[in-house]
Amino acid sequence: MVKLKRNLGPVEAVGLSVSVMAPTMSMALNVTLAVGAAGIAAPLGFAVGTLLVAIVGFSFVFFARKTTRAGSAYSYIGQTFGPRAGFIAGWCMLLLYIAGGSGSAALVGDFLRAAFADHGIHIGGWWLVIGVLALIIGTLFAYRDMAVAARLMLLLELGSICVIVYLGVKILTAVSATGGLTAAPFRPDPAMGWWGVGYAVVFAVLSFAGFEAAATLAEETGQPGRAIPVALLGSVVLAGLFFVFASYIQVVGFGVDNMKALAADDAPLNTLALKYGTVRMATALDIAAAVSAISAVLGTLSAAGRMLFVLGRAGLSEAAARVHPVHGTPSVSVPVVGLLMLAGLLAWAPFIGPADYYDNVGTIGVLALIVAYLGVTLAAVTHAVKAKSMVWLALGLLGTLAMLWPLYNSIYPVPAFPGNLWPYVVGAWIALGAALATLRPGVRDAEP
Numbered sequence: 108m109v110k111l112k113r114n115l116g117p118v119e120a121v122g123l124s125v126s127v128m129a130p131t132m133s134m135a136l137n138v139t140l141a142v143g144a145a146g147i148a149a150p151l152g153f154a155v156g157t158l159l160v161a162i163v164g165f166s167f168v169f170f171a172r173k174t175t176r177a178g179s180a181y182s183y184i185g186q187t188f189g190p191r192a193g194f195i196a197g198w199c200m201l202l203l204y205i206a207g208g209s210g211s212a213a214l215v216g217d218f219l220r221a222a223f224a225d226h227g228i229h230i231g232g233w234w235l236v237i238g239v240l241a242l243i244i245g246t247l248f249a250y251r252d253m254a255v256a257a258r259l260m261l262l263l264e265l266g267s268i269c270v271i272v273y274l275g276v277k278i279l280t281a282v283s284a285t286g287g288l289t290a291a292p293f294r295p296d297p298a299m300g301w302w303g304v305g306y307a308v309v310f311a312v313l314s315f316a317g318f319e320a321a322a323t324l325a326e327e328t329g330q331p332g333r334a335i336p337v338a339l340l341g342s343v344v345l346a347g348l349f350f351v352f353a354s355y356i357q358v359v360g361f362g363v364d365n366m367k368a369l370a371a372d373d374a375p376l377n378t379l380a381l382k383y384g385t386v387r388m389a390t391a392l393d394i395a396a397a398v399s400a401i402s403a404v405l406g407t408l409s410a411a412g413r414m415l416f417v418l419g420r421a422g423l424s425e426a427a428a429r430v431h432p433v434h435g436t437p438s439v440s441v442p443v444v445g446l447l448m449l450a451g452l453l454a455w456a457p458f459i460g461p462a463d464y465y466d467n468v469g470t471i472g473v474l475a476l477i478v479a480y481l482g483v484t485l486a487a488v489t490h491a492v493k494a495k496s497m498v499w500l501a502l503g504l505l506g507t508l509a510m511l512w513p514l515y516n517s518i519y520p521v522p523a524f525p526g527n528l529w530p531y532v533v534g535a536w537i538a539l540g541a542a543l544a545t546l547r548p549g550v551r552d553a554e555p
Contacts, residue, residue, distance in 0.1 A: 120321035120328055120338035122261030126406030127207065127317025130346050131267035131399035132214060134353035135376050135392075136465065137310045141354065143370040145307035146296030147363045150354040152304050154293065156311020157347030159509035160318065163480050164343045165502045166487035167319050171335040179322035180479040181417055187486035191544040194421055196482045198540030199475040201414045201444075202533070203316060206472035208242075208407030209448035209456075210465035214400040215241040217461035221374055222393035225386050234461055238452055241404050246445035249408040250436060256405060257324075263402040267395035268349060274376065274392060275356040277383050282359050292358045302516075309513040313473045314350055318342050320406060323413040327435075373462060408448070412441035422549025470517070470526060474533045477514045481507060 141149035170183040180200050185193020216234030223230050248256045282288055295301050321338035325331040360379045361369040372378055376396070380389035416437035419427025431438035456464035484506035491500035521527050544550045 116329055117334040117337055118261065119257035120324050120334055121342055122257035122264075123324060123406055123409060124318050124321040124338055124342040125264050125346065126257075126260035126402040127204070127320040127410055128315060128342065128346050129211065129317075129399045129403035129406070130264065130314070130349050130353075131271055132211065132218075132396055132403055133314040134271060134350065134357075135218070135374070135396040135399075136214075136462070137314050138354045138357045139370050139372055139375055140466070141307040141310045142358070142366055144299070144310065145303035146299050146366050147292050147358055148294060148296045148299070148304050149307055149358060150292040150351050151294065152307025153311045153314070153347070153350040153354045155304060156308045156315065156513075157343065157350065159308065159512070160312060160315045161340070161343050161347070162502060162509050163484060163506040164318065164339050165499075166484045166506045167322060167339050168336040169487045169490070169499055169503070170483070171322055171325070171339060172332050174325065179319050179325075179414070180483050181414070181421070182325075184479075184482045184486050185421075187489050188482075190421060190550055191541075192482070194418060194423075194544040194550050195537060195540045196479045197414055197418050197421075198543070199479040199533075199537065200319075201411060201418065202475040202536050203472040203479075204320075204407045204411035204414060205444055205447050205451070206468040206475075207316060208245075208404050208411060208444070209451040210468040210472075211400045211403035211407065212238040212242045212245075212448060212452055213456045213461035213464045214238075215397050215404065218393050218397035218400060221377060222390050222397065225377070225390045225393065232457070235452070235457055238456070238461070239449065241401055242408075242445055242449050242452065245401070245404040245408045246442060248405055249412055249445075250431070250438070250441045256409060260402045260405050263398050267399040267402075270391055270395040271349075271353055271376065274380055274384065274388065275352060278356045278360040278379060281383055287359055287362070289359065289363060291363055292355055305512055305516045309473070309517045311350065312477065312513045313469055315343065315346065316469075316473050316476050317406065317410065318346065320410040323410050323417075404448075408441060408445055411444040411448075412437045415440035415444055422547045423543060467525065467529070471529045471532055474514075474517060474529060475536065477510050477517075478533070478537065481510045481514070484510060 138149060141152050145152045174182050174186065181193045181197030184196040216237035219237055220230050220234045248259065279288070295304055319339060321335055321342065325335055328334050357369060357375050357379065360383065369375055376392045377389045380392050415427050419425065419440060427440045427443065429439045430436070451468065459467070484503050487503035488500060488507065491503050518530050
């Protein structure tokens with residue numbers, strides 16, 4: 108069996124999960140979407156989302172403690188329901204990573220465009236050139252030493268988070284001085300109720316998308332049975348606390364009576380920085396969000412490359428399973444996923460703009476992710492029944508229910524066009540994966 112280079116530790120595993128989630132980038136965009144769904148209760152949506160994703164995370168931990176193979180959902184589901192089911196799960200995760208990386212590349216240019224605009228410099232369509240360069244640079248880093256790439260991702264993201272925390276402290280101080288701090292964001296909005304909170308959870312799950320990326324490094328991490336579970340749950344808890352904090356400061360910063368303005372704002376953190384700080388702070392936030400997006404590009408490239416490598420080794424393509432003789436990274440899969448991300452960026456983003464492109468591909472990716480997560484939680488339930496473990500059975504069942512909620516809320520009521528098309532796109536992708544799993548004879552005999 109072709110082997111990847113085992114030279115990573117818990118820090119690198121956390122770095123990959125955090126970079127794929129890209130907390131700063133998520134909070135620069137997803138809070139407005141959550142506010143549109145749940146009104147002032149957006150922070151409650153992120154708090155509930157954190158709890159639900161943590162419950163799902165335990166199903167990943169269940170398998171990560173026992174499995175040292177790369178592939179995450181592919182390996183976990185394949186060991187339970189067979190290699191073809193595992194292949195389809197991995198195929199869904201591949202779509203998530205490709206969609207997330209391509210959308211993040213578009214945002215690199217968009218955030219930098221906003222940073223220039225703060226100073227009266229308008230770069231127009233050059234955001235697309237910046238996005239392309241981000242993909243090229245990210246591919247080069249992901250192709251080389253993963254240890255260096257993972258540490259770089261973590262440093263970039265932590266630096267970006269610090270900028271938002273600094274802004275948050277200024278907002279809380281200023282709002283507290285006027286008596287504006289309130290617990291209302293942690294109660295359902297009277298106008299939208301719990302349905303709105305449930306819909307906001309969809310965007311919370313989108314923000315957490317990729318927390319399981321650390322599991323793709325199982326074959327490259329020392330003591331993976333301990334390091335990967337720590338990375339998985341640690342990433343969820345830390346990111347969840349940050350998401351609740353960042354959403355709360357945006358709600359109280361705009362004012363609880365001003366949610367329509369927050370929901371309609373394309374750059375809420377920039378607006379808050381100008382309101383509570385200076386133009387320089389607004390520029391720093393735009394740059395921090397761009398840095399977070401760069402980290403997300405690098406992280407998704409790394410995770411997608413390893414997922415395609417695993418699928419290639421499972422019978423999809425021998426070429427995709429090649430390992431670089433020096434760097435010990437997937438030498439074919441990383442450039443291939445980079446080209447796929449680039450194709451989407453060039454073919455779609457210029458016609459609808461970077462923010463809408465990220466929103467559309469992100470929704471597609473999160474629908475595919477929920478399908479894979481459901482498979483993992485059901486696999487955990489199956490193993491728990493065989494092992495007669497009531498604790499893991501309960502966690503697996505709760506994880507399944509946790510994913511059914513945002514899945515239902517994301518397809519009913521039927522979203523407006525073009526959002527109503529995305530479930531069909533994901534369905535077509537799954538059908539293609541099922542066809543490949545059936546037609547490629549090596550898949551049914553592969554060892555998950």
